[in-house]
Amino acid sequence: MTDLTVLVVGSGGREHALALAIAADPGVAALHVAPGNPGTWHSWPSHALDQLDGAAVAALATEIGAALVVIGPEAPLVAGVADAVRAAGIACFGPSAAAARLEGSKQFAKDVMVAAGVPTAASRFCRTPQEVAEALDAYGPPYVVKQDGLAAGKGVIVTTDREQALAHAAACGDVVVEEYLDGPEVSLFVITDGTSGLPLQPAQDFKRVGDGDSGPNTGGMGAYAPLPWAPPGLVDTVMERVVAPTLAEMTRRGTPFAGLLYVGLALTSRGLRVVEFNARFGDPETQVVLPLLASPLGQVLYAAATGRLADVGPLSWRDESAVVVVAAADGYPGTPHTGGAIAGPRLYESADNVHVVHAGTALCDANLVAAGGRVLGVVATGPTLQQARDDAYKAVADLDFPSGFWRGDIAERAAAGLIPPVTTL
Ligand code: AMP
Numbered sequence: 001m002t003d004l005t006v007l008v009v010g011s012g013g014r015e016h017a018l019a020l021a022i023a024a025d026p027g028v029a030a031l032h033v034a035p036g037n038p039g040t041w042h043s044w045p046s047h048a049l050d051q052l053d054g055a056a057v058a059a060l061a062t063e064i065g066a067a068l069v070v071i072g073p074e075a076p077l078v079a080g081v082a083d084a085v086r087a088a089g090i091a092c093f094g095p096s097a098a099a100a101r102l103e104g105s106k107q108f109a110k111d112v113m114v115a116a117g118v119p120t121a122a123s124r125f126c127r128t129p130q131e132v133a134e135a136l137d138a139y140g141p142p143y144v145v146k147q148d149g150l151a152a153g154k155g156v157i158v159t160t161d162r163e164q165a166l167a168h169a170a171a172c173g174d175v176v177v178e179e180y181l182d183g184p185e186v187s188l189f190v191i192t193d194g195t196s197g198l199p200l201q202p203a204q205d206f207k208r209v210g211d212g213d214s215g216p217n218t219g220g221m222g223a224y225a226p227l228p229w230a231p232p233g234l235v236d237t238v239m240e241r242v243v244a245p246t247l248a249e250m251t252r253r254g255t256p257f258a259g260l261l262y263v264g265l266a267l268t269s270r271g272l273r274v275v276e277f278n279a280r281f282g283d284p285e286t287q288v289v290l291p292l293l294a295s296p297l298g299q300v301l302y303a304a305a306t307g308r309l310a311d312v313g314p315l316s317w318r319d320e321s322a323v324v325v326v327a328a329a330d331g332y333p334g335t336p337h338t339g340g341a342i343a344g345p346r347l348y349e350s351a352d353n354v355h356v357v358h359a360g361t362a363l364c365d366a367n368l369v370a371a372g373g374r375v376l377g378v379v380a381t382g383p384t385l386q387q388a389r390d391d392a393y394k395a396v397a398d399l400d401f402p403s404g405f406w407r408g409d410i411a412e413r414a415a416a417g418l419i420p421p422v423t424t425l
């Protein structure tokens with residue numbers, strides 16, 4: 001279908017990146033964003049909206065004549081907003097609440113992986129401090145403790161300090177304790193209609209707040225794609241050993257997963273393991289994967305949302321690399337310092353191969369200020385990873401954001417060829 005009117009739901013950097021890529025599809029006639037952020041407000045019609053209110057999203061989609069609704073974040077998906085949109089007779093890219101449990105509950109995801117024979121870390125579901133202590137001792141350090149429910153990327157602790165692991169579990173309620181996985185991490189996004197799956201380019205995220213992977217976990221401080229060090233066959237292997245059995249298991253349970261299956265992997269010395277599933281595009285990996293996509297994203301998502309993905313051939317890609325560096329507000333991932341002024345070039349208009357994606361920004365008397373933890377993403381593309389990285393960091397240095405900070409080492413080791421090759425998949 002062409003002449004699509006598309007509504008993107010969400011307000012973060014991922015939704016800004018989705019809007020940019022969907023708007024670039026010549027088959028998309030109009031794009032709306034709700035509620036969006038100052039970056040999207042600048043470019044597309046926007047609508048104030050409670051994104052967790054399925055009836056409100058469906059009503060807005062009907063009012064603007066949307067043929068396709070794309071739901072960005074996990075919270076509305078887990079709350080059933082995609083179900084409400086579909087019930088109103090509008091195609092929606094995003095899984096049902098039942099299928100979004102793959103992200104909404106770590107324990108549910110583990111059950112599905114075990115039933116589907118998908119390689120993942122051994123784990124135990126723990127409800128009491130004693131169960132946690134026994135599980136920690138069974139797996140040994142480093143300890144991995146995960147809050148069962150949604151936690152905006154901050155529910156997981158990986159530590160060698162047993163007391164800290166116990167304290168995190170006590171603060172979380174029900175947790176999953178699991179064995180530690182070594183090796184580099186990969187994010188692979190798969191667009192699916194529940195039956196067919198189309199993989200995007202693999203990317204790597206930087207989860208820890210500080211350089212050299214120091215400090216606590218965040219939602220993600222930067223990313224790059226594709227992965228020059230990835231072993232050949234990585235994507236095919238993940239499609240075969242992870243995605244196909246997971247989709248089949250979800251269908252067998254009567255809750256097919258249609259939308260974006262985010263496969264978070266660790267390429268360990270013993271072979272690949274799934275670290276987590278998410279039910280939506282990753283943030284900030286989306287900011288680097290979508291600028292490389294040459295296929296028309298709006299039409300591909302529409303095909304997935306209408307069960308016709310098998311008609312879409314493999315996706316095509318630009319032969320380039322992309323890097324995003326996230327600028328966060330001081331204090332993040334603790335309480336961020338909000339209200340700090342942001343100035344600089346390119347805050348609204350892309351120049352050459354560089355653009356800025358807004359996430360936690362707000363307008364205060366027409367001035368741009370920080371309003372959340374992750375505030376902006378500076379994205380650059382280039383013929384090589386090194387060049388994309390250099391351009392991204394040059395543009396970050398042009399930002400005037402005194403109450404913000406960023407990592408200095410996004411994609412550094414990969415661009416320098418320092419990531420050891422992975423031999424076992
Ligand atoms: P998750 O929310 O499950 O993706 O966990 C967030 C981050 O914690 C992951 O991206 C990893 O960096 C780290 N992590 C999670 N599980 C493990 C594990 N079993 N072993 C090592 N690191 C992990």
Ligand code: GLY
Pocket residue numbers: 153205219220278281282283284285
């Ligand atoms: N970048 C990690 C996530 O989106 O969950």
